[in-house]
Amino acid sequence: MTYSVCVYCGSRAGAKPAYAKDAEALGTALAEAGMRLVYGAGDVGLMGTVARAAMAAGGTTFGVIPEHLLKMEVGKRDLDTFIVTETMHERKKVMVMNADAIVVLPGGAGSLDEFFEVLTWRQLGLHEKPIFLMNSAGYWDKLSDLLGHIVGEGFADRSLLDFFTVVDEVPALMSGLHRAARAVSR
Numbered sequence: 001m002t003y004s005v006c007v008y009c010g011s012r013a014g015a016k017p018a019y020a021k022d023a024e025a026l027g028t029a030l031a032e033a034g035m036r037l038v039y040g041a042g043d044v045g046l047m048g049t050v051a052r053a054a055m056a057a058g059g060t061t062f063g064v065i066p067e068h069l070l071k072m073e074v075g076k077r078d079l080d081t082f083i084v085t086e087t088m089h090e091r092k093k094v095m096v097m098n099a100d101a102i103v104v105l106p107g108g109a110g111s112l113d114e115f116f117e118v119l120t121w122r123q124l125g126l127h128e129k130p131i132f133l134m135n136s137a138g139y140w141d142k143l144s145d146l147l148g149h150i151v152g153e154g155f156a157d158r159s160l161l162d163f164f165t166v167v168d169e170v171p172a173l174m175s176g177l178h179r180a181a182r183a184v185s186r
């Protein structure tokens with residue numbers, strides 16, 4: 001069984017070259033590891049970068065996009081699996097259900113929405129999938145601080161911080177994914 005990794009990320013490239021560099025490195029590394037990329041099926045921004053890199057390295061791709069974003073995110077129809085949903089909620093559900101782990105690259109409000117949804121589901125015991133924040137160029141530092149603040153102010157249990165792992169480099173991320181894949185195969 002192929003280990004599948006859901007990657008949430010921006011539909012824009014962002015301000016720093018490190019974001020696209022890490023997206024490309026991740027797409028290549030997933031393919032080289034024989035892991036399937038599950039993502040939002042767009043061909044723009046970091047989404048397009050990670051998918052094109054995975055495909056160029058011979059990887060398997062699984063994309064999910066809602067009908068209303070086909071034009072805006074330039075639906076990438078040359079994926080191994082290309083699913084069009086009616087709603088954003090359905091998109092997120094299909095992506096998570098078809099993944100063994102979640103990685104969040106830099107992104108905007110949509111990426112934050114996706115992260116907080118899978119984090120909340122994990123907190124509620126609805127899944128036990130590992131969640132990784134790819135902290136390209138320190139992008140997620142302030143989010144990590146905010147989550148610590150939420151715990152410190154008593155709005156979440158300390159265990160919330162154990163439900164995700166912050167990694168600063170793609171090799172560290174891949175090590176975490178390999179550990180998670182080995183744990184599933186036992």
